Amino acid sequence: MAAKGTGFSWFRFVVMVLGGLVLLFIVAPLLGMFIHTPLSDVAHTATESEVTNSVWLTIWVSMAATVVFAIAAIPFAYFLARNNFPLKKVVLGIIDLPVVIPHSAAGIALLGIISKQSVIGGMFSSLGIELVGTRVAIAMAMAFVSIPFLINAAREGFAMVPEKLEKTALTLGASPFQVFFTISLPLAWRSVVSGLVLMFARGMSEFGAVIIVAYHPMVAPILIFERFNQFGLKYARPVTVIFIVISLLVFIALRLIANKKIKND
Amino acid sequence: MIELQSISKKFGDFALENINFEVDEGEYFMLLGPSGAGKSMLLEIIAGLVKPDSGAVWLNGNDITDMPTRKRKFGLVFQEFTVFPHMSVFDNIAYPLKRLRYSRSELNSRVAELAKQFSIEKLLSRFPENLSGGEKQRMVLARTLACKPKLLLLDEPLSSVDVQLSMELRSLLRSINAQGQTIIHVTHDYEEAISLATRVAVINAGKIEQMGSARDVFQNPKSEFIARFTGVHNFFPVQLKASGNHGLYIAQLNSDINFYCYADKIAKVGYVCFSENAVVLSVNEPNQSTVNVFRGVIKEIIPQRFGFEVMVDIGTRVVSHITWEAMERLGIVEGVEIWISFKASAVRFISSVD
Numbered sequence: 001m002a003a004k005g006t007g008f009s010w011f012r013f014v015v016m017v018l019g020g021l022v023l024l025f026i027v028a029p030l031l032g033m034f035i036h037t038p039l040s041d042v043a044h045t046a047t048e049s050e051v052t053n054s055v056w057l058t059i060w061v062s063m064a065a066t067v068v069f070a071i072a073a074i075p076f077a078y079f080l081a082r083n084n085f086p087l088k089k090v091v092l093g094i095i096d097l098p099v100v101i102p103h104s105a106a107g108i109a110l111l112g113i114i115s116k117q118s119v120i121g122g123m124f125s126s127l128g129i130e131l132v133g134t135r136v137a138i139a140m141a142m143a144f145v146s147i148p149f150l151i152n153a154a155r156e157g158f159a160m161v162p163e164k165l166e167k168t169a170l171t172l173g174a175s176p177f178q179v180f181f182t183i184s185l186p187l188a189w190r191s192v193v194s195g196l197v198l199m200f201a202r203g204m205s206e207f208g209a210v211i212i213v214a215y216h217p218m219v220a221p222i223l224i225f226e227r228f229n230q231f232g233l234k235y236a237r238p239v240t241v242i243f244i245v246i247s248l249l250v251f252i253a254l255r256l257i258a259n260k261k262i263k264n265d
Numbered sequence: 266m267i268e269l270q271s272i273s274k275k276f277g278d279f280a281l282e283n284i285n286f287e288v289d290e291g292e293y294f295m296l297l298g299p300s301g302a303g304k305s306m307l308l309e310i311i312a313g314l315v316k317p318d319s320g321a322v323w324l325n326g327n328d329i330t331d332m333p334t335r336k337r338k339f340g341l342v343f344q345e346f347t348v349f350p351h352m353s354v355f356d357n358i359a360y361p362l363k364r365l366r367y368s369r370s371e372l373n374s375r376v377a378e379l380a381k382q383f384s385i386e387k388l389l390s391r392f393p394e395n396l397s398g399g400e401k402q403r404m405v406l407a408r409t410l411a412c413k414p415k416l417l418l419l420d421e422p423l424s425s426v427d428v429q430l431s432m433e434l435r436s437l438l439r440s441i442n443a444q445g446q447t448i449i450h451v452t453h454d455y456e457e458a459i460s461l462a463t464r465v466a467v468i469n470a471g472k473i474e475q476m477g478s479a480r481d482v483f484q485n486p487k488s489e490f491i492a493r494f495t496g497v498h499n500f501f502p503v504q505l506k507a508s509g510n511h512g513l514y515i516a517q518l519n520s521d522i523n524f525y526c527y528a529d530k531i532a533k534v535g536y537v538c539f540s541e542n543a544v545v546l547s548v549n550e551p552n553q554s555t556v557n558v559f560r561g562v563i564k565e566i567i568p569q570r571f572g573f574e575v576m577v578d579i580g581t582r583v584v585s586h587i588t589w590e591a592m593e594r595l596g597i598v599e600g601v602e603i604w605i606s607f608k609a610s611a612v613r614f615i616s617s618v619d
Contacts, residue, residue, distance in 0.1 A: 164343050167314050170334040171341040172361035173412060182360075186351045 030244070037237045045238035051223065055246055057135070058220040062146075062203035065139035066196055069147055074192060077154035078184060082163070095152070098145045106144055107212030114140065114213065137213040142203030149202055150195040157191020158184060193258040197251060204247060266290045266447055267416055272310060272320035274303075281306060281471045284320070288416075288449060288464075293442045295462035295479075296451045299494060303471045304451040308418045311449065312341045324415070335364075340414035344421035346401040348393035354380075354404055355389040361412045375411065383407040383437075399430045406437070410446075417441070419450040423457060435460055455494070459483065459536050459615045467491050479617075483538075498574075498584035500538045505614065513556075513609060522580050525556040525609040532616035543611035544585035546575060547604045548595060555606040559583070563599050566592075577605050 045051055080092070098106055114121040114131040124131055131137050161184050169179045185192065207221040215222065220243045228236035272284040281303045288294040296304050309315040311322060313334035321330045329337060349357050358376045367375065380386040383403040393401055402422065409417065419438070423431045438461060442448050452458060458465050459479050466476040467490075475487045483500040486492035503516035505528060516524045516537045526537055545551070551558055561579035572588040575597070583605055587595075597603060 162345070162347070164345055164347050165349060167309070167312075167334075168341065168343065168347040169349075169360070170314065171312055171337075171339060171418075172408065173335045173338070173364040174360075175335055178364065183349060 033237055034241060037241050041238045042241050046242055050218075051239055051242065054218050054220050054223045055243055057138075057217055058204050058243075059246070059250060061135050061138050061219070062142050062200050062206075065143040065203050066146075066150070066200045068139070069143045070150060070196060070199075073147055073150050074154050074185075075180075077151045077192075077195075078158045078180065078188075080151070081155045081158035095148050097148075099148050103145050103206065103208030104212060107141055107209035110137075110141055110144055110209060111213050131213075133214045133216060135214075135217065138210050138217070138219060141209035141213045142206050143199075145206050145209050146199040146202035149198040153195030153198060154188065154192045157188030157195070160191070161187040190258075193254075197254050197258070200254070201247070201251060266292075266325060267311065267449075268323040269307075269311070270321045270323065272307070272317045272322070274306060274310060274315065274317045276306060279303065279471060281310075281317075284468075284473055286466055286473065286476060288447060290447055291442075291445050292447055293438075293461055293463045294447075294449045295458040295465045296449065296468055297453070297455060297458045297465055297482075297494075298468035299453055302468045304453075304468055305420050307468070308341065308420050308449065308451055311416075312339050312418055313337050314341075337416075338412060338414055339416045339418055340409035340412075341418045342405055342409055342420065342422050344424050346393075346398065346405060346425075348396075348401050348405060350393050352392075353389065354385060354391050354393065354396070357393065357404055358389075358408045358411055360408060365412065379407040379411055398426055399433065402426065402430075402434060403437070406441075410441070415447070417446050417448045419448060421452055422450070423452070424454070455483070456615055459538075460617060467494070469494070479536075483536075498541050499544065500536060501581065502534075503537050503614075504534055505532060514614070516612070516614060518581060522559075524612055526612035526614050527609055528614040528616075535614055535616040537612050537614050539607060539612045541574065541584040541586040543607045544577075544583060545606050546577070546585050546587060546591070546595060546597070547606065548597070549604065551604055551606045553606060554608075556609045557612070558604065558606045560602060560604055563597055563601055563603055566597070566599055575603075577603060579605065 080088070111132065112118055114124075114137060116122060116125045116130070116132070121131055131140075165183055165187070166179050169183045170176070174182065204219075205221060206219075207225065210219055211222050211225070218226065220239070224236050224239050224243065227239055266287075266289055268287040269284050272281060274281045279301070284307060286294075296307065298304050306315060310317050313322075313329070313332060317330070321328050323329065324337070349360065352360065355376055358379055359372055362372050362375055376389070377386065380389055383406060385400060385403050385407065388396060388400060388404070393404070396404065422438075423434055426434065435457070438448070438450075442461075450457075450461065462479050464477065465479050465482045467474045467482060469490050475482050475491055480500075480502055482491065486498075492498060501516075501518050501524075503518055503524070506515045506517060508515045508525065512527050514526055514528050516526050518524070524537055545553075545555070550560075559577075559579040561577040561583070563575060564578045564582065565576040567574040567576070569586070572586060573592050575585045575587060577583050577585060585605060
């Protein structure tokens, strides 16, 4: 941002110093960790199958959770963007609930419906399917805490698509399904992708809810916690570094793919 | 062809009440009214985008009130350029055709044909963000007409464009109508109505106040609202003739009455209108620069909020507005003879053909 007028401004100076402190606060711990973790440790840890399996598990379960829940969440977001109804505020409040409640509490609540003693968990159990301690439980915990990010981002994206474009498409012979797939979704695509990436990222990093419904198989955040608990900071660091680097690579890749898709449209 | 039967619809604190009208094949029907009168809502009801609370829409003898929009095959053009920004001009125009399972070659040739008709054939690979306002609107019209709609609905299509472009589009709409396209056009601009309509309905506060030919409605406004809204009491169909002076034309009402007026281009037929405020009354023959001078008889004096409306018969009725003060000074009463005069530049000519 260019300064208005010339000369020294105390206000600008103060704002910049404070901003710099905030940035430093974010960057310093991460940077410190990278500096204090010898590359040889990282390379050694990266060959441990427990670590690679855990990182891989975290990525694909979060991705699966995002994709499966998106099938229902995206049309729902569209519905919310286009319709007003009584108690809409209540519905929006419910969607935001997972963001405001402690995630361990969310895990406990979720456990309540999937454990063998509960109705749903009992039903699956009678079919010979256990939910607690499975990838399904992990996916549910990840989705529970991250789905508001997708719904809210997609809803905002759909709300920005002019309704008259959809009305025009209807008069041009398109069915409501065709209007959604040819007009609304492509025009809201950027926001929807943003929501998908956010949901995926939030799901990957989830610890509190996941640890309650499934300690094993171990997702990366739990592995980091376990290494720290059992062996201390020095042993937790290499896993952390690997997880952060891989997470960043995945997000950058997703962003690039999404942006390319937008340009091609 | 299309008939609305006692359509009513409440929305918020506003309502359309008992709307009835019928539009024939090939007509250019104009719904004229101030903003907020319910015109756009009415178009959306006809298009099937909004369901009326009561009443029915009939198309060629079939009740289509509950028919979904896409099956009605009506085209709808909004005031905003409703281009699909994520599609090229080609894909925009092809959009309705793709719903119809055209073969690739049929589709290509139909798009090419439409693009040529609307002079956008060089723009097919461009995206809408790179088009001018006029190009966008032509593309939207081409897309709307691609499937040969039974009925073309226009919601203020000329309101967001400049004068030059508005003239171009008027001419385009006129030619589309001349090819037999039935059109219902919503506007708040009486000039547009005069220039394009074969029939006009004036709508106000959710009700149709008057319906008829443009001439009927403007010459004989049935309510004060219409008179005020259209704002032209002095409204006459004319034939235009050159006067010999550059830019000055003779607008011929009949063999006895000619007005002088200015016009940009010579069109043979049209309408002239001039404000009642432009018409000056005088007891003696005026000796001024005005070219339009007539002698007539005062038929009626109607008190208004600010002054009087004076109807003068000069072989046709001309309305003048004068202040209370002028009224006292002139001391005129009904039945006396009077001179009226107005400048040629106060007379507005609106062509009704190209």
